[in-house]
């Protein structure tokens with residue numbers, strides 16, 4: 070009841086509610102609450118008061134506080150997923166965008182299609198994004214709450230490519246942390262239309278994420294590295310094994 074914020078039902082007593090809130094973690098939360106790592110839930114409670122005449126009075130639904138739940142992600146970790154990033158119910162998915170931030174092909178197109186036109190409308194207000202930088206919008210019709218848009222380098226073979234790609238991962242994680250987001254999914258930035266060699270890009274992704282974890286050991290961030298094909302996932306697995 071507290072999670073859905075419904076005020077049309079008779080609420081449980083405050084004390085009854087506490088154990089229920091306590092149970093609302095990743096495993097037990099109802100399916101329709103697609104916010105696996107939301108850590109702050111606003112507790113809207115009806116206060117039940119015993120009236121002098123013996124009846125019970127319900128104060129209309131009011132916010133009486135914010136309850137901090139145990140974070141679902143307590144340590145930094147990398148997990149791997151093969152499939153469509155737009156299906157993931159995480160705090161934020163990262164978009165491999167272009168500098169104009171007005172949509173495009175590849176994963177960018179898939180994200181805009183799944184999120185709906187409101188995403189494009191918000192993107193128009195952002196004034197574009199430089200290569201290596203990151204900007205955040207809401208997720209709209211996506212299961213993810215936010216989209217972090219970052220612009221990877223167009224592969225040129227010059228030394229700056231690696232530095233810019235690294236910045237994409239680093240700045241996206243910084244932005245997620247600034248918004249208190251704890252589950253973030255990355256596609257293989259720059260490895261499609263922008264032509265970055267997949268092995269080199271995968272190594273930069275894993276090394277950068279690990280270095281960011283080292284610098285923020287208490288961040289409690291779970292990064293999902295998303296591959297669009299099993300072959301791409303095999304590249305990550307090989308690099309992960311080699312780096313261990």
Ligand code: AR6
Nearest residue numbers: 153154165167173174175176177179259260261262263297
């Ligand atoms: N889910 C996960 N990964 C995907 C998906 C998806 N739905 N679709 C594609 N990929 P790309 P870039 C993978 O070309 O190279 C756009 O037009 C794909 O297999 O999407 O950074 C933008 O507007 C590849 O491994 O991004 C820019 O103009 C990876 O996502 C430009 O492309 C990145 O491929 C950006 O190029």
